[in-house]
Amino acid sequence: MVVIMKPGTSQEHVEKMISYIKDMGLDVMVNQGVDCTVLGLLGDTRLIDPDTMMLNVHVDRVMRIAEPFKKASSKFHPDKTIVKVGDAEIGKENTFTVIAGPCSVETEEQIIQVANGVKASGAKILRGGAYKPRTSPYSFQGLELQGLELLNEAKEASGLPIVTEIMSPNLVETFEEKVDIIQVGARNMQNFDLLKELGKCTKPILLKRGLSSTIEEWLMSAEYILAGGNPNVILCERGIRTFETYTRNTLDLSAIPAVKRLSHLPVVVDPSHSAGMSWMVEPLSLAAMAVGADGVIIEVHNCPEKALCDGAQSLNLPQFESLMQKMKNVGAGLGLEV
């Protein structure tokens, strides 16, 4: 950490700052510059809050050199984390895991049909929403507990483990019991009370990136879960908010190599929600593979006879089957097993 004193700070105030830093158990190197004095802090600065430093009126700026996360960092944990659930080994080298299923669990028939369908095409995990975060209080909020039951029926029928979203710390116990991977949605990425509870959980956590979160904040939220004692976090990039309105969100694929370099945690991509358009799912899924993601989580719907189906952002089963085939072809060129 580097602390830059304001231009014109008196020697007395610089000395005071130095002794303040030393009191925290750190060493200090002093650079007397032309414009200002720069202090280099030596030692484990990871636990020091830069804002606390800024409390001193003579401090101009504080710049981190080391990242603020530790348990999530590849520097302190060089071996890649591999999350094993059912047949899937998410994060294993040369492996690409496909998670698929409907946006919302609707009926027993629907979820079982989709589960069997995506399994036949090669998906390793079933997704499906039971508790739905909705912008409007008047929108359908999901089948809730009944949705969890239906997911479990589909799990039994297909053999696929299930992942679904949690929204409240009150439900952690229920999810721990009924769900294989617990998903934290983008809107709850900084719901710290929820993260703390999930840190005590034995089930893996799929942690979506917040709509306007930086990569560092995302890894700090993972750090909350890891620091609580749960080592199994899967990161999920799902698009960030920008000024572009053609796509719903802007999928930040450059975040994937960045996260793979900064952290040992596996990272998957959600191409369905970011774009919000089903015809974009295929190119974005292939790009996610090529850029180095450990997997994708894709919305797939059934409903052959209903007038309203195919969903703005969902694939139907034949489209999913075709995408799986293309992913296998591209995976071959990348040395990946899909």
Added chain:
Amino acid sequence: MVVIMKPGTSQEHVEKMISYIKDMGLDVMVNQGVDCTVLGLLGDTRLIDPDTMMLNVHVDRVMRIAEPFKKASSKFHPDKTIVKVGDAEIGKENTFTVIAGPCSVETEEQIIQVANGVKASGAKILRGGAYKPRTSPYSFQGLELQGLELLNEAKEASGLPIVTEIMSPNLVETFEEKVDIIQVGARNMQNFDLLKELGKCTKPILLKRGLSSTIEEWLMSAEYILAGGNPNVILCERGIRTFETYTRNTLDLSAIPAVKRLSHLPVVVDPSHSAGMSWMVEPLSLAAMAVGADGVIIEVHNCPEKALCDGAQSLNLPQFESLMQKMKNVGAGLGLEV
């Protein structure tokens, strides 16, 4: 609501869509355009989810004409909402309410000294953090319950009502009992389970705008609380995330007249957190008055003898007193009572 069918959609599929809309109890006007057919939906479309419409593969785009919120809308509730707490009447015409206090409650001496200080200068409500949302699990998380007790001591000593942040639905009962205004932080603006609980509460809610939330999403979160039965919501603009790095966040002051036009709810501005620099608090507070906000919420710290004080973004008591004086002068030109 306007539904635009894809170019080349057959008459049969247009008819199907029309009957689907009519089944929802709405009327439809059909515009046969050159490129495509546009359907105008007549009736109360407020409760209809555009994404549901998009599920039909023949739909190109869905555009709302009416806003999706109702209880928060000035169209359905033309009288301004005035939230009365202690001596404050937030939202009353020609009135500007100042809320002030420290970032975190630290000690009994600190909070009482600040409470008495800001009251003497004209603040009407005391703020202070007991439960602190922190990006890092290793940062100080606040005095929690003890912080609430200290705030109540300061309330007794100064006579000022108190506002403090809640982070978990589990604490709503405690806050209902011990706090005058319950604050929802930016990171929890879309913590829908928390909003639902607060809708059942009798205390007013100060709802901060999320870091990357649109004005519409912000009002939809207010709608959650209003729809739950709690009519007293105060909106709080606290800066949005942009690419600009000089300021911590970009205070969106044009959101104030926008919200005052769209909604009957009062709206205050937080100039301390958005800029993150104490010397910006004065110009931004005066600008908040001039742009039409109903008040400001300002960080004020004491600590005369400590080496580290004045906080990066906090004013000390004399600075706050000086700001209050300037706000009174500018308020006079605007016809506002501060």
Added chain:
Amino acid sequence: MVVIMKPGTSQEHVEKMISYIKDMGLDVMVNQGVDCTVLGLLGDTRLIDPDTMMLNVHVDRVMRIAEPFKKASSKFHPDKTIVKVGDAEIGKENTFTVIAGPCSVETEEQIIQVANGVKASGAKILRGGAYKPRTSPYSFQGLELQGLELLNEAKEASGLPIVTEIMSPNLVETFEEKVDIIQVGARNMQNFDLLKELGKCTKPILLKRGLSSTIEEWLMSAEYILAGGNPNVILCERGIRTFETYTRNTLDLSAIPAVKRLSHLPVVVDPSHSAGMSWMVEPLSLAAMAVGADGVIIEVHNCPEKALCDGAQSLNLPQFESLMQKMKNVGAGLGLEV
């Protein structure tokens, strides 16, 4: 185009608006809604400026249904544009074109060595900056005219056609004579006077997307060139500005399938500038292939003996050779010839 009148607009003012629209040679369908009247404009609305509509005080909103571009649109020009330069056919189906070269032209030795090197690995076009847009007036502004001469020497030596950036309308004649593809940088994407001059040019234009431009604005800038009479525009995605600071810009790969659907123009990706880090060039190049781009433009440097080389974002020749090999492997899985 849909025009929404303000709630409560009198019948008289609606009638006035209708006759105003009819005077522009369009037909109007009138939807009398519950809240407001919606006018559907029928005819070629592409040339109508929505802001002109907004000039009427009774108009609440104007929404485009058709895109505002015509010559750039795939609707009006269904055949893909293929730009042929040297051996390259950019935009040809199942073809992926690699453009490579140094950030700046520095010396004869440098540019010839890089040109021969990238050609040997399979690049089809040589890039190199002669006129450099620099944020600071004190930074090196490029070799300018001498740089163009050196590029031509490298062209002769290697046989590769050359692409380089233009910054002023005054230089169009010179570039027309000395350059094979003229590049418009992100900062000049809306330098309309420059675009108009390039519309009269016979050389293809590589048009980079502005740092905060929408896809629609980008295509409108292409429309300027096409409308001027030059049919050969190659679009280039190079990252947009977001709040994320880890990467220099956020490469918007979802813009590629969007542009391929909206337009017939070829689109390439610049993975070097967006990320600003050489180790990201490989994953982002492979992702660009997988997402459907027609090519990439990559920074490659030589300098075996200098201490300072390899550039923050540049590959050296062996790294480029290795990337070309991987692109060929992945291209095979995608059915692409690299």
Added chain:
Amino acid sequence: MVVIMKPGTSQEHVEKMISYIKDMGLDVMVNQGVDCTVLGLLGDTRLIDPDTMMLNVHVDRVMRIAEPFKKASSKFHPDKTIVKVGDAEIGKENTFTVIAGPCSVETEEQIIQVANGVKASGAKILRGGAYKPRTSPYSFQGLELQGLELLNEAKEASGLPIVTEIMSPNLVETFEEKVDIIQVGARNMQNFDLLKELGKCTKPILLKRGLSSTIEEWLMSAEYILAGGNPNVILCERGIRTFETYTRNTLDLSAIPAVKRLSHLPVVVDPSHSAGMSWMVEPLSLAAMAVGADGVIIEVHNCPEKALCDGAQSLNLPQFESLMQKMKNVGAGLGLEV
């Protein structure tokens, strides 16, 4: 400037870097940290390009401590710049300058009527567009040279000096002769060839901030003009692009105190273009005063008999007169002469 070497860099490479820096005439302080070595550069680092430093593969990050601008900096030029044009003294303490006029010059009658009208209400400078930057090649591009002539007629009739936008370096000579203040639009803020030409000009330059430009980049563009020899630059904040869609752009009023602290140059606010809605002009103008701007530039239209007038973002003359009155009242509370 601080240079952070990558963790694990050998002593030999650190030494090489140090001697490289010393060759540039700077001194170096070396901080041997736990994770990495940090070099503090002492001397005038203002002219050094951080990207050049990043060319060394062993450099992890380069952080500026001093700002990269010099002539625009208040550190090197503590006296405020006051730009005198006609009766206006933009940047003079306790003075607030109002610039007003139509978006586009349309007819002699229009521009003279508006000029006389805004002068009567207290405006000091007339604005009006002759060359219009338009997103679409099919939109009206302004009256161009004829527009300049009409502006000069209005100047003669009203006595107000005129400001209008330039778009091409080819027109600098013409503008120098016919215009009192030359405006650079947001889209041309980084049209460096244009900025260089304007640096040789004797007329003041009104430099709008780019849609996604940082404050630092804005000041660097001013530096281009100042470095060329023209000391009279007026900065103009006109809104930045964010994800918010209710307002056209987000007016960044916190940029005003930031710029006033960093630079000696005057800064004005354009409340008409940023919001894009005429009813927002009043609150945003008052906020601009309160936040410390040196003036505003406001769109005002005439057209009593035309059906289409009042423009989406323009005030008519009575609205402007009313706004001037309110600005005088608020100005009194702020000690400003309007």
